Amino acid sequence: MPAVVVTAIGNSPIKTSLKLNTTGAVAFGISVTLLAGIWFWNATHQISSALFVVCPGLGFITMLWLGSDSVLERLDKWVRVQPARITVIPAALWLLYLAYAAGMGIADARSALVLSAYLAVPFLAMSFTAKIEPLVVLWLWLPMEFGILRNILITRTTGADLHYVFAQLLALDTGIIAFAVWNRTPSIGYRFEADKRILSVGLIHFALFALIAIPLGLTIGFIRYSFTVSKLYTAPLLFIGIFLFTAVPEEFLFRGLIQNWIERTTQKQGFSLIAASVIFGASHLNNGPPIPNYKYFFMASIAGLFYGRAWRSTGSLMASSMTHALVDTFWSLAFR
Numbered sequence: 001m002p003a004v005v006v007t008a009i010g011n012s013p014i015k016t017s018l019k020l021n022t023t024g025a026v027a028f029g030i031s032v033t034l035l036a037g038i039w040f041w042n043a044t045h046q047i048s049s050a051l052f053v054v055c056p057g058l059g060f061i062t063m064l065w066l067g068s069d070s071v072l073e074r075l076d077k078w079v080r081v082q083p084a085r086i087t088v089i090p091a092a093l094w095l096l097y098l099a100y101a102a103g104m105g106i107a108d109a110r111s112a113l114v115l116s117a118y119l120a121v122p123f124l125a126m127s128f129t130a131k132i133e134p135l136v137v138l139w140l141w142l143p144m145e146f147g148i149l150r151n152i153l154i155t156r157t158t159g160a161d162l163h164y165v166f167a168q169l170l171a172l173d174t175g176i177i178a179f180a181v182w183n184r185t186p187s188i189g190y191r192f193e194a195d196k197r198i199l200s201v202g203l204i205h206f207a208l209f210a211l212i213a214i215p216l217g218l219t220i221g222f223i224r225y226s227f228t229v230s231k232l233y234t235a236p237l238l239f240i241g242i243f244l245f246t247a248v249p250e251e252f253l254f255r256g257l258i259q260n261w262i263e264r265t266t267q268k269q270g271f272s273l274i275a276a277s278v279i280f281g282a283s284h285l286n287n288g289p290p291i292p293n294y295k296y297f298f299m300a301s302i303a304g305l306f307y308g309r310a311w312r313s314t315g316s317l318m319a320s321s322m323t324h325a326l327v328d329t330f331w332s333l334a335f336r
Contacts, residue, residue: 017194020068020069020192025064026065028064063173067176076184086123086177090119090174094115094116097115097166106153118139118149121139122174122175149167153166168249175253176190186264188257189255189316190317194318198319202318202319202321205319205320206330209306217299220295225335226334239326247321250280251321255276255307255320259276259308280303281300281301284300303324306323
């Protein structure tokens with residue numbers, strides 16, 4: 001459950017914010033995992049699919065836990081006392097993969113070695129120098145972008161499969177700890193919190209983007225109106241799913257890491273915003289048909305400008321993730 005934090009500085013107005021606490025993060029993660037297990041049992045009638053939802057579930061709980069309270073700060077202190085403790089992180093995530101692979105019948109030595117390297121290299125590389133930060137970003141991003149990690153995790157069972165979500169969660173958990181804790185990358189803004197400014201900035205940037213994107217998207221043939229009232233029934237769950245499994249991971253990568261690094265390196269906010277937005281747009285070129293999808297690249301680059309401004313205006317990934325999730329949800333409801 002969220003905790004309400006009230007602060008006042010001097011004669012300034014009282015500021016109220018909602019922050020996800022550790023208990024709430026774990027409880028919500030467990031609830032989602034149980035519901036997913038039930039859904040997979042109903043969809044596949046395979047006990048392995050239902051039971052081994054717990055592995056992606058643990059990855060999801062970790063994602064929420066890392067963004068709750070002051071977990072990242074406490075982890076940082078714990079690691080600084082004895083730096084060798086950081087090895088526990090990639091080892092635990094790797095064992096989680098091995099359990100999933102064994103349970104789903106996809107375990108093999110090659111995949112195990114590939115995953116061990118994928119999870120360990122970010123920590124090893126940044127042990128030597130922080131200057132390698134952009135290469136570590138590419139190391140985490142490109143195997144996901146080109147489907148390498150997902151292919152390793154694909155099960156041989158029929159029906160529903162969690163390989164995409166699990167791959168994403170492994171990458172995200174690794175990235176959060178490697179950069180925020182091990183590398184101490186500043187100003188990422190990864191914390192599940194909300195206050196009046198975060199909410200207003202997220203909503204305003206969504207509205208501003210919609211004013212541009214809807215007429216532009218219709219003009220170039222990127223979107224077509226397809227709204228039906230029945231879609232509204234699934235809107236709340238759709239928004240939550242997009243927020244947690246699309247918006248937060250992508251905003252962590254493109255704003256928290258890429259735009260953040262470019263800005264710290266060049267000391268130019270405008271340039272970093274544009275550069276990160278173009279990179280974000282380029283990541284959608286393979287979202288086809290057609291491939292390359294230049295219309296998607298163009299529209300996503302514009303969207304990236306608004307997501308980046310929301311992040312920079314608040315210093316919180318929750319603002320840009322909110323804008324991002326609203327855009328994708330509205331698109332799914334009205335133009336798909």
